[in-house]
Structure formats: C-alpha cells, structure tokens
Amino acid sequence: MKNLSNIDSLVEQIGNRIIQQHEEKPSDISYLELSYLFEQIDKKNKAIYVLQEGIQEHPTSISLHRALWSLYTKQNNQKEKIKHVPRVLKNCIQKKPIKFFERLQEVLLQNHQFELSLAITQMQLQKQPTDVVLLNKAIQRALSVTHYKEAIIYLETLKKETTDINQLVRINMKIGMVHMLNGEFAKGEKQFTYCMEKYGDLLPEIYNDGYEKLVIFNNGESSIEYYKSIHSTKRVVATFDSIDKTNKSKPFAFGILKKKSVDLISLRRRTVDNYHQDLSREEYYRTIEKLIPFYEKRFAYGTSLGGYCALYFGATIPECKILALAPRNSAHPNYGSKIRGNSKFTHSLSHPINTEIKPIICYDPKERIDQRYITKEIKKSYPNADFKHFYYAGHRVPLYLQQIGVLKDLVSRFLAEEPIPEYSSKLHNKSAEYHRILAIACKRHLKYKWALDLVNKSVELAPTYDRSLALRIEVLLNLKQYDECIEYAKEAIKLHPSLAKFYILLSDAYVAKGDIDLAIEVLESAKQSIKSKKIKNKLASLKEQMQLV
Incomplete structure (x- = not known):
C-alpha cells in the first residue's frame, strides 16, 4: 500500500465517495479510510486523531473502536488503551469541532488532487454558502486549478458578506489580481483604477509595504504568492526563498525589491526541510502563464536554494533575466548536504540545457560544493551564463555583499539591466564573512595562528555573529x-x-x-x-x- 500510485488511488477514492454520497457529516467508513490512508503514509498519530474524532461522531461503531484499539496495540501504548473509554464518554458529552475535512484536504493537496479538493469545498459551501472561512478556502483552491472565473464569483460573494472597509479594499484588489492571472489585463487594470479612485487615501494606510498578496498556488507544502503593487508597474520579479526562510516571513529580498516599483511572484515553503521537490517546472509556470505576458520586464532572483530555483523555475519564464547567488539544492543526491541527503529528489539531476538565456551567477570558486556543482552542472546547462566570482565570500554570498556595501548596488544594476562591475578587492576588509571563510581555509591547512588572527578580525567586525564565535573557539581548541x-x-x-x-x-x-x-x-x-x-x-x-x- 505504500506504493505512491496506490496512495493516489486511495485518496481519490475517498474524495469521490464523499462527494457522491454528499457526506456533510463524514460516515464511519470515511473515518476508517482516512485513518488507514494516514497509517499507510507513516503518520500514525494523525491516523489515531482521525479515529478518535470518528468515535466522537459515531460512538457505537464497532469498526472504529476496533481500528483504534489495533493502532494502540501496534504502538504498544497501554496508557491510551486505559484512557480510551473515559475519553469516549467525555467526547460524547463535550463534542469538539470536526476536523475531518481539514485532514482530508491536507492529503488531497499533498497528492495534487486539486480538483477533488475544490469539489469537496464546493459541497461544504452548498450547506453554508456565506461561510467566510469556506469562501476563502474555495478561492485558494479555485486558484490552484486556475479556475479564475470561479474564484472571482467567490470573491464577489465574500464582498457582499463584508462590511469592514479595509477588507472591502483588499477584496477589490484581489478581484483585479485574479483578472490579471486570467490574462484579462484590461479588466484587471480597470479594477485597480477603481480602487485608486475610490480608496486612494486609504491605500497607503492599508498597505504599509505597498502590496496586496494573493496565494495563487498551494499544495500544502510549496506555495506561490502574487504580490501586486498598489502603484502601476510593468515589471515583475520572481523571487525564491533561501534555505532558512519559510512562508511565515516576508519573501526573499522583499526589503530591497519593495522600493523598486515591481510586482512579485514568490515561491514559498511551509517548512525549512522542504526543497520544492513537490513542485514541477510545469506546475510552476502553469500557475503564472497567463499573467506573465502583461509584464514588459521579467526578472528572477534568489540565493542558495533560491538561486537554484531562480534557475530551475525562473528559466521557464520567457525573456526572463536571472540573478542566482550561490545556487545549490541541499536535497540533490550528488551535490547536496549529507544531513539532508535522505530527502527525496524528484527534479531532473541536471537542469535542462538552455542556450537562450544569459543568467548572472555569483559564487565563490573557493567554496568546494558550489564550485563542483557549478562546474559540472550549471555551466553545462546555461552555457551563456555570466559568472561573477567573489573569492572567500563562502556560500552566503548575499551576506558578504551586504557587509562590503554593494548588495543594493548589485541588485539595482541587475534590475536596471546594467553590467555588474568588478567591485574593489579592498572592500574585503569590511566583511566578517570574508575573514571567517578565509580563517576556515587556513584552519584546513593547519595554519592555526593565521586562522586565529582572521577569525578575531571577523568577531571584531560582527561581535555577535555565532559562526565566527564558534570558529574562534574551534581554532583555540586546535591551539x-x-x-x-x-x-x-x-x-x-x-x-x-x-x-x-x-x-x-x-x-x-x-x-x-x-x-x-x-x-x-x-x-x-x-x-x-x-x-x-x-x-x-x-x-x-x-x-x-x-x-x-
């Protein structure tokens, strides 16, 4: 049953039966099937939660009790067996809200069953057509399957149920954004003009950063966010987060880009151990395909994992200029991290060869993994790329560029399509990261006293930087x-x-x-x-x- 195709089949079977039988309240069979599904994908705790809720709704179902008891036995969990009867009695008296559909939707999204996910939400809306939470979910799911006209209907319904002026402004902006996603640029611009004329004074107050955000794709792990500037622009930047970012924070380079009069299309992730292996190039571009022609200037930008994605996904965007800093995907079986080596890698081991684009790729040739990956893979895939070398910048190239005071200049030149200059080597003295990376090289060659001098300089430049503080202790241990x-x-x-x-x-x-x-x-x-x-x-x-x- 752990075969992927069988899991997909079971997910589809559960969803279709619920829709066919119009289960507004899940049956005991549905609870059993969903629990079984979670058990097959090694999420036994969720399987138990599903059964516990099922028994709350169907306390006389012998099948549910037997299945839950069996799971407790498999986990050798005697405590839960003892709690079972008291919990059943308590839950029958004090019923908790049903979370069945939330858990089912999680599995549907992760298995890319977007149409089925939307159909179940539509079924729930038939009973609660003005439920704000369900309407918002329906909008997101309609967007994920590019049902843009349907998303607009839900937005219009949501607008009728809203009295808060700030929310009305946001809904009107989102209606314009959905028109844009559907390639209806005249309608989209007309909607934005309406917002500007009717709510012009409110817009700067509502949008402190100057953007309305719309999640236009979400499979439960990877998502794509569209940021529309409240100011008219014909430029868009596709951004891709670095290894330490999740969708709980602002997108990569948001602080710099929001000042550049650009719209954003940002690939995000829910957790830091997601390397976007759940998203294909085709899915990525399908989501933005109708929107992209509106923009006269198109850019893609990212570092590390984001640099890899800027090339892998950004290259699908026609006539796109790409800036990739130290591109690398830690899940790659040949060039990834040992710690993350067990992560499943579903992308092509090599990027498709692309002779049409000329991406700018900035990296440190002294960084062993980056150098090997770029030499053996990236240069072959992008033979016309412009490679910029920053010696002893390490893998964290943006940090180094920021410390030497040229990051904003480099990004500004990239967006202006101006050449990136060779920055003065004298700027190295400003960078704590440069001194740390050089100290590591000296330590590797057993030059501990040189390493100590360099790492002391790094700490002097950045007194709280944990990596430099740790390296200094390591060097002193060697000494x-x-x-x-x-x-x-x-x-x-x-x-x-x-x-x-x-x-x-x-x-x-x-x-x-x-x-x-x-x-x-x-x-x-x-x-x-x-x-x-x-x-x-x-x-x-x-x-x-x-x-x-």
Missing part, C-alpha cells in the same frame, strides 16, 4: 588554549543561550583539559532547556567514555 576556549564559550552562551553548539564546544574544552565530569555537567544542564540530538549524542558518548575509564 590547545583551553582556558580561553572556556571563557569565550561561556560568553557565547550568554549571547546565544539556545544554540547547542556552544554548549558542545564548552564541553569539548573541559574534556581537553581532562575534566569529563564538568563536561557532562554542562551538557546535562543544557539538555534541560534545549532540545538537541547533538547534545544528547555528545552526552551519551561522554558517559560511555567515563564507563570505559
């Missing part, structure tokens, strides 16, 4: 200056009390001094407030070491 290690580690813990690496480095210093007991004490204390596998593993290793002594 056997343990007292200084301990002093600096304690200072770093005060600055970054939630970072496990400084507790581990402090314990390493104590071990190097021959005081394993104190090292264990440090880690035991840290374990109370920090959830870290590294701390647990280190602690276990030290305790094992103590037993061998």
